[in-house]
Amino acid sequence: xxxxxxxxxxxxxxxxxxxxxxxxxxxxxxxxxxxxxxxxxxxxxxxxxxxxxxxxxxxxxxxxxxxxxxxxxxxxxxxxxxxxxxxxxxxxxxxxxxxxxxxxxxxxxxxxxxxxxxxxxxxxxxxxxxxxxxxxxxxxxxxxxxxxxxxxxxxxxxxxxxxxxxxxxxxxxxxxxxxxxxxxxxxxxxxxxxxxxxxxxxxxxxxxxxxxxxxxxxxxxxxxxxxxxxxxxxxxxxxxxxxxxxxxxxxxxxxxxxxxxxxxxxxxxxxxxxxxxxxxxxxxxxxxxxxxxxxxxxxxxxxxxxxxxxxxxxxxxxxxxxxxxxxxxxxxxxxxxxxxxxxxxxxxxxxxxxxxxxxxxxxxxxxxxxxxxxxxxxxxxxxxxxxxxxxxxxxxxxxxxxxxxxxxxxxxxx
Amino acid sequence: xxxxxxxxxxxxxxxxxxxxxxxxxxxxxxxxxxxxxxxxxxxxxxxxxxxxxxxxxxxxxxxxxxxxxxxxxxxxxxxxxxxxxxxxxxxxxxxxxxxxxxxxxxxxxxxxxxxxxxxxxxxxxxxxxxxxxxxxxxxxxxxxxxxxxxxxxxxxxxxxxxxxxxxxxxxxxxxxxxxxxxxxxxxxxxxxxxxxxxxxxxxxxxxxxxxxxxxxxxxxxxxxxxxxxxxxxxxxxxxxxxxxxxxxxxxxxxxxxxxxxxxxxxxxxxxxxxxxxxxxxxxxxxxxxxxxxxxxxxxxxxxxxxxxxxxxxxxxxxxxxxxxxxxxxxxxxxxxxxxxxxxxxxxxxxxxxxxxxxxxxxxxxxxxxxxxxxx
Numbered sequence: 001x002x003x004x005x006x007x008x009x010x011x012x013x014x015x016x017x018x019x020x021x022x023x024x025x026x027x028x029x030x031x032x033x034x035x036x037x038x039x040x041x042x043x044x045x046x047x048x049x050x051x052x053x054x055x056x057x058x059x060x061x062x063x064x065x066x067x068x069x070x071x072x073x074x075x076x077x078x079x080x081x082x083x084x085x086x087x088x089x090x091x092x093x094x095x096x097x098x099x100x101x102x103x104x105x106x107x108x109x110x111x112x113x114x115x116x117x118x119x120x121x122x123x124x125x126x127x128x129x130x131x132x133x134x135x136x137x138x139x140x141x142x143x144x145x146x147x148x149x150x151x152x153x154x155x156x157x158x159x160x161x162x163x164x165x166x167x168x169x170x171x172x173x174x175x176x177x178x179x180x181x182x183x184x185x186x187x188x189x190x191x192x193x194x195x196x197x198x199x200x201x202x203x204x205x206x207x208x209x210x211x212x213x214x215x216x217x218x219x220x221x222x223x224x225x226x227x228x229x230x231x232x233x234x235x236x237x238x239x240x241x242x243x244x245x246x247x248x249x250x251x252x253x254x255x256x257x258x259x260x261x262x263x264x265x266x267x268x269x270x271x272x273x274x275x276x277x278x279x280x281x282x283x284x285x286x287x288x289x290x291x292x293x294x295x296x297x298x299x300x301x302x303x304x305x306x307x308x309x310x311x312x313x314x315x316x317x318x319x320x321x322x323x324x325x326x327x328x329x330x331x332x333x334x335x336x337x338x339x340x341x342x343x344x345x346x347x348x349x350x351x352x353x354x355x356x357x358x359x360x361x362x363x364x365x366x367x368x369x370x371x372x373x374x375x376x377x378x379x380x381x382x383x384x385x386x387x388x389x390x391x392x393x394x395x396x397x398x399x400x401x402x403x404x405x406x407x408x409x410x411x412x413x414x
Numbered sequence: 415x416x417x418x419x420x421x422x423x424x425x426x427x428x429x430x431x432x433x434x435x436x437x438x439x440x441x442x443x444x445x446x447x448x449x450x451x452x453x454x455x456x457x458x459x460x461x462x463x464x465x466x467x468x469x470x471x472x473x474x475x476x477x478x479x480x481x482x483x484x485x486x487x488x489x490x491x492x493x494x495x496x497x498x499x500x501x502x503x504x505x506x507x508x509x510x511x512x513x514x515x516x517x518x519x520x521x522x523x524x525x526x527x528x529x530x531x532x533x534x535x536x537x538x539x540x541x542x543x544x545x546x547x548x549x550x551x552x553x554x555x556x557x558x559x560x561x562x563x564x565x566x567x568x569x570x571x572x573x574x575x576x577x578x579x580x581x582x583x584x585x586x587x588x589x590x591x592x593x594x595x596x597x598x599x600x601x602x603x604x605x606x607x608x609x610x611x612x613x614x615x616x617x618x619x620x621x622x623x624x625x626x627x628x629x630x631x632x633x634x635x636x637x638x639x640x641x642x643x644x645x646x647x648x649x650x651x652x653x654x655x656x657x658x659x660x661x662x663x664x665x666x667x668x669x670x671x672x673x674x675x676x677x678x679x680x681x682x683x684x685x686x687x688x689x690x691x692x693x694x695x696x697x698x699x700x701x702x703x704x705x706x707x708x709x710x711x712x713x714x715x716x717x718x719x720x721x722x723x724x725x726x727x728x729x730x731x732x733x734x735x736x737x738x739x740x741x742x743x744x745x746x747x748x749x750x751x752x753x754x755x756x757x758x759x760x761x762x763x764x765x766x767x768x769x770x771x772x773x774x775x776x777x778x779x780x781x782x783x784x785x786x787x788x789x
Contacts, residue, residue: 289776289777293775300703384684392667
C-alpha cells in the first residue's frame with residue numbers, strides 16, 4: 001500500500017510535468033484554477049474551440065487518451081500513468097469535459113466491436129479532439145428501462161434505415177459522430193432484439209433539438225431520426241446483440257463518470273472558511289463542522305475508492321459494477337452541499353446575481369444543475385439495484401416483461 | 415502507486431480469519447457478554463501463539479516485527495469476529511504508546527510480555543463524561559506516584575498495567591499533562607468493573623492513591639504523545655470497525671437471500687436491496703479511508719492526523735450504519751437475544767465512543783484540515 005512512484009513512473013511524471021509547463025494554455029489559468037462545479041467560462045472564448053486546441057496539441061505530442069493503444073491515437077500507458085497525467089494536468093484537465101463521452105464510452109465500444117479499418121480511421125481523430133462523439137441511448141419511453149427503447153432500424157439490402165427519437169443526448173448539438181442503439185427485431189423479448197451502430201451525425205434525416213433544462217442551460221438534446229440510411233458496415237457487434245454491446249459502454253461510463261465526479265466539497269470547505277456569521281467564522285460553528293466532517297470523509301472515501309479501482313485495473317482487472325458507487329455518492333452530495341451552503345447565506349441564499357456575496361451564485365448554480373447528476377447515466381435507484389444485484393448477489397427485480405415479445409408489451413408515459 | 419494489501423498481507427488475513435472464525439464464534443462472544451468470564455483467556459493465548467499480538471512489535475522485543483499494515487489486517491479480523499479479548503486496549507493503545515515514547519528499558523520490560531499475551535495493558539485517560547481534553551484531567555502526578563480516579567477505563571478490570579494521563583503542573587496548558595506507566599497489580603490501585611453496553615468489551619473505574627508511576631517519555635510532552643497514540647489507535651480501531659461493518663453487511667445479505675416473505679426472498683424487494691446497497695456504500699467508503707489511514711500509519715506520513723480522523727469517522731459511521739440496518743433487514747428476529755445482530759450493534763456503538771466520540775473526531779478533522787489549508 002503506497003503512493004510512491006516507481007522509477008519508471010517518476011520519469012513519466014517528470015516528462016509530463018515538463019511538457020505541461022511548456023505547453024498548457026496559461027492564458028486561462030485564472031479561469032480554470034477557480035473552483036468550477038458546473039459551467040466553465042473562458043473569457044469570451046468558445047470552450048469547445050479552446051478544448052479542441054488543447055486536445056490537438058496533446059495528441060500531437062502523444063499525451064491524448066493515454067491508455068489507448070498507440071495505433072489508435074493513444075500512448076499505451078498504464079492506468080497509473082494515466083492517473084499521474086491527470087494529477088499533473090490538474091485544472092487544465094477541465095478542458096477535456098466535451099470529450100468525456102466520446103473518449104470514455106464511444107471509443108472503448110468502437111475499440112471492442114468496430115472493424116479494423118474503422119478503428120484506424122475514426123479512433124485517432126476522436127483521441128485528438130478533432131471529432132466529438134455522443135452516445136444515443138435514452139428515449140422518451142425508455143429512461144431507466146434503457147432496453148425498452150423503440151427507435152427502429154430495418155435492414156434494406158446492405159443498408160439499415162433508422163427511424164425514431166432519442167433524448168437526453170449530451171453534446172449531440174456539437175457532435176460529429178454518435179453510437180446509437182436501435183430495435184431491429186420487435187418480435188423478440190426486449191433485450192434480445194437490439195442492435196448497436198455508429199453514424200455520422202450529419203447524415204440526412206438526423207435532427208438535433210437542444211432541450212432547455214431546469215437550470216436554463218442546454219447541455220442535452222432530443223435527436224430525431226427520419227429514414228436515416230447507414231451501411232451495415234457501421235454495425236457494432238452482432239445483430240440482436242446490442243444489449244451486450246451497450247453494457248460495455250455503460251460499464252466504461254460509470255468508471256469514467258465516477259472517477260471525475262465533482263462532490264462540491266472543496267468549494268464548500270473554502271466557502272465555510274471565509275464566510276463570517278453573526279458569531280464568527282462559519283467554520284467555527286458546531287453544526288457546520290459536523291456537516292463538513294461528514295462530507296469530508298465521503299469525498300475522501302470516494303477518492304481512495306477510485307485509487308483502489310485503479311490498483312485493480314493495473315493488475316489487469318476490468319472495471320466492475322462496484323464503480324457505481326462514485327456517481328451514487330457524489331450526486332446526492334453535490335445537491336446536499338448546495339442546499340447547505342445556501343442555508344448558511346440565509347435569505348441572500350436565494351440570489352443568483354453575480355453581484356451577491358463573493359461566491360457569486362456558485363452554489364445556486366450547483367443547486368439547479370445537481371438533480372441531473374442523480375439521474376443521467378443511471379438514477380440513484382438503478383445504481384443501488386446494480387450494487388445489490390451485481391455486487392452483493394441479491395435476486396433481480398421481478399420483470400413482468402421478461403420473455404414477452406417487445407411488440408406485445410404495453411407502454412405509456414415518458 | 416498500489417492501493418491494496420500485498421499478497422502476503424492477504425494471506426495473513428485469510429489465516430487470521432480462519433483462526434478467528436473457529437476460535438471466536440458467536441458462542442464464545444456470548445460467554446463473555448453474558449458475564450461467564452471477563453475475557454476469553456484461551457483465545458488471548460491462542461492469538462499470542464499465532465503471533466498476532468506482537469505482529470507490529472519489533473523482533474528484538476519479542477514480536478514478529480512485521481509492521482503496521484499487518485496489524486491493520488489482524489485488527490479487521492478481530493472486528494469481524496467481535497473477539498472478546500482486550501486487543502484494542504493492549505495493542506492499539508498501550509503497546510503503541512510504549513513503542514512511540516518508551517525508554518529501551520520500558521520497551522524491554524513490557525513489549526515481550528504483550529507479544530506473549532502475558533501482560534494486558536490499557537490507557538487510563540477519561541475522567542467521567544466528555545471527550546479527550548487536557549483540561550479535563552484531574553488525576554495528579556507527583557514524586558513518582560499518581561492519585562485520582564479514571565473512568566471509564568477499557569479493560570481496566572483485567573489489565574496488568576495502564577498508561578495514565580496525569581496532571582503535573584498548573585499552567586492550564588497541554589504541557590501540564592504527562593504520561594505514566596502504572597502497574598495495576600501494585601499498591602494504591604482500586605478497581606471497580608462497570609456495567610456497560612458490551613460486557614465483551616469491559617469497562618472499569620480505577621482509583622489511584624499514590625500508586626507508583628513511572629514517566630513514559632518526557633512528561634511535558636504527555637499530551638502530544640497521547641494525541642499521536644490516539645491517532646494511531648484510531649486507524650487500527652477503524653479497521654476493527656470496518657471488519658464489523660462488513661460482517662454485519664454479510665449477515666444482512668445472507669438473511670435477505672434466505673428469508674422468504676410475500677412469496678419471494680426478501681432480498682428481491684427493492685426496499686431491502688437499497689438498504690443493503692447503502693450498507694455496502696458506507697462500508698466501502700470506510701474501507702478506502704482505512705487504507706489511506708493504514709498507508710499514513712505505516713509510513714508515519716505527515717498526513718497521519720488527518721487520515722486517522724478521516725478513517726475513524728468513516729468507520730464509526732459505517733459500523734453503526736451496517737449494524738443497525740442489519741437488524742432492520744432481519745425484522746423482528748434481528749431484535750432477539752438469540753440472533754447475533756445485537757452483538758454487532760452493541761460493539762458498533764461501544765467502539766464509536768471508545769477513543770472519543772464521533773463529534774470529537776469531527777472537530778479534530780476540521781481543525782486539522784484547516785491547519786493544512788492555512789499552512
